[in-house]
Amino acid sequence: MALSNGTKIALGVVLAGAVGYLVFSDTGEGVLEYVYVDKVMENPQKYTGRAIKVHGTVVEGSVQRKKGTTGDYRFVIHHEGQKLAVHFTNIPPDTFQEGGEVILTGRLSADGDLFESDEMSAKCPSKYEEEQLVRQEAASKKEG
């Protein structure tokens, strides 16, 4: 004897209900738009008022960290000639450094010239680092 149609329908309804509830209760905060700096700066107004992720490279010499506060950094990121100032209020990952690529999560200020962020993932700029290491080793050899 197989399952009756009534049972099958009931099962289907329960399943659809569960999935429906999950989708309906999804606030969408897990899914964020992901843009490069130049794309943001083309039309900043388009991106204000909600959380987004911005990808760029930290401008050399731009990082200022405020001593004696609980995580307060200001720096500039750039991509394809466009720049964006960042105010970062958290503890950055170990891989954060000038000249490195970062992906920041946060909000663009209403006038579109400052990005307030408290979440960062940073890539180590492997190419650059490798070159530097080789150069350092060569230099230390010369000195030795």
Next chain:
Amino acid sequence: MAISTLGSACILILFLLTVATGSLAILGAHRGSERLIEGSVQGMHATFAMAAFCSMLLVYAFLSGDYSIQYVQANGHPAMPVFYKITAFWGSLDGSLLFWVLLLSLFSSLAVAANRQRHRALIPHAVAVLAIVLAFFCGLLVFLKNPFQPFLLDYDRPPQGKGLNPLLQNPYMIFHPPSLYLGLVSITVPYAFGMAALVTGQVDSSWQRSVRRWVLFSWLFLGIGLVLGGLWAYEELGWGGYWAWDPVENAGLFPWLTCTAFLHSVMVQERRGMLKVWNMLLIIVTFWLTIFGTFLTRSGVVQSVHAFGEDPQLAWTFGGFMLLILVVSFGLLLWRLPLLRARNELESVVSREFAFLLNNWLFLIAAIFVAGATLYPTLVQWTGILMEDFAWFRGFMGLLGVHEPPERITIGPSFFNHYMVPVGLALLFLTGFGPLVAWRKSSPQSLAEQFRAPLIAGVVAVLVAAALIPTRTVAGLTCFGLCGFTFATIVQEFYRGVRVRQRNRPQSVIEALIALVVKARRRYGGYIVHLGIVLMFLGFAGNSYKIERKLGFRPGETVELGPYEVRHEGVHAAEDWQKDMVTAEFAVLHGGRKIATLRPGKWWYYQAPEMPTSEASRYMSAGGDVYASVDDVDMTTGWTRTNLYFNPLVNWVWVGFTVMLLGGAICIGTQRDNLGS
């Protein structure tokens, strides 16, 4: 001869061997020639021997510091400890592909040797499938990613190796990738036997018997790999967590999910002759997901902290291979569909078959969901690129209602958690529910008898958790309740088993318990796995009560962290031959009494001074961890900026996993009831 020349030649021979083995197997099966089949079997063993030789050459190159080879130069360094020089073999893309080939040829060789007499008819077809998969990976080595590639010009050649990333020089990292690989690679064997069963039409349960232990083996090692990865992230990365739905971690998770589904559904086929198509489907999907996972992590199509970098050529090659697997596998499955008809039908929703079926749906849905969500951002990105570049594609998407190229998106942990937490809880419920209901259908009386104690235990667990923990979350309380429920079902099963044994002959409880597990290893091993799962979920439940504080404080100051207090006791600096170290000292107080000292630090390696590493420190207890990592220290005042975490019950994740491992090991040693069932 230079190692690079010898190595490259050997890789080429290895590739030709796999092609020859595959051809012999196919020809032998076609003509029914024992001699050709025997040749293909020997070819498989030779392939393994050759792969082992290539691997030894590469390890030798690392040990002897042959930096004329690009791969060795990029991953080796003279000052690296010998152990890391050996593990550098699979530290990066090219070598890891060779490692993959080594493992696959080893497993193929073993599987063929073990099943040669028992499943003679399947052998040539299984060998052919294994050889084709091997040939694909060897082809990658020959044509795209030769690990023995030398620097062609002398002046291109840097003086010495660059060395392994310091973050990866960690004991967990020695075992995490190889155990994931072991799990991913070994799935190929069951897949090959499944395909052989389809080709020969011998689709009874015999192919499954020869592969069930392989699947169990893959499942165990995937699990070990996932947990070691979590431990590494927890101890090394300093963000106080162990799982963040990173694409590369996900790549190990989704085949683990479908493996788990398979291990359950084969029981339904053995007992009731149902779900034959489904089992075949699961093994195909699992194998496909392992290749897909490898593709995700090796081709760099998905952004991740540890993907190996973008490589479009590799991506296309993998894409083609994945498509081929799908077309061939499902083609065979459709062709043999009439042979796979079920002997029985589902009779009731309150039956063990149905519990297994639900469990399977949930595992498969979870696997597809995680795989889909991992790839989705990449799909959106490709859609955007294609719409910008091709008018016809823009037109096509326009028909679907998409007129503007979509913005790129990312999918974060909160998205995964939103969907996966309920699925996980439902699975936890089934872990308790399944073993309590009978095959075919359960009578109301037996249900009442089976469920009384576990239900009470579940309610008690919720009440206790609500009383003990000041903050309450729905997911957390549900999880505690289900843990209590499932735990009670397992205890009940053991209790009944022991009672039955004791009734038959006079025995102590311990004796009876051991005899019980030894006599029915698969069943009670399975319960021990379930016990491990319950303990792990206890740890997951604790996670929803996690406390995180970011703050700066001075020596002498005290801050509150959940049930504990943390007092700053000063900072000090030190140095050794490798690095400068700044270490803070925090006392952990409970009820005013000092119970532990944490020493989180920040290390600056001379090799990379611009990139300090955080050394997290934790106080472990059964109730949870107090975990600290340091960001910034002012040496004059001792002011320290730190991340403090209280992770309740987190250690139960590792304890539970160890229990699960034990249960898995008990199950895997079941040669006898393998054949008996």
